[in-house]
Amino acid sequence: MQVISKQTRRVLLSMFASAAMAAAFAPTPSFAYDENSPAAINVDAKGLALKGYDPVSYFTAKTPQQGKSNLSATHDGATYYFATAANRDKFNSAPNKYAPQYGGFCAMGVALGKKLDVEPMAYRVVDDKLYLNVNKDVQKRWLDDVPGNLATAEKSWPGLKDKVPKTL
Secondary structure (H helix, E strand, O other), X not given: OOOOOHHHHXXXXXXXXXXXXXXXXXXXXXXXXOOOXXXXXXXXXXXXXXXXXXXXXXXXXXXXXXXXXXXXXXXXXXEEEEXXXXXXXXXXXXXXXXOOHHHHOEHHHHHOOOOOOOEEEEEEEEOOEEXXXXXXXXXXXXXXXXXXXXXXXXXHHHHHOOOOHXXX
């Protein structure tokens, strides 16, 4: 039988504790975007839109805010979380104003004939409408020609919205 020294045991315990702490504080994966779903709204497996971000905060705060599960509302079959009760009430009074365009799919993706997931922090409010992008790099490309990309996306969306993303 092999005996482990006290120092080796301390090192192993320290490594185990560090790994456990890292796992405890690691970001949890988001389960948004089902490539096999024909849904017109980008939601996770629980029906949550915008990965839990408050849609009203995109219009009223300096940066989008994470919503709270106890402050929620449902619109078009998607659940939205809100940072404040006031934001939830604003949303409920005009959900089409605050809900993201193209069902919360990437605006540039729609312009390119695709239904792509989004990064909630890659966004822009244009003409009082919320548009999201898959990431900041794609957003830069979208911002190069917002009017042109919006015109193309507006033509593409009706034919895309009920399609399965992985078939596009």
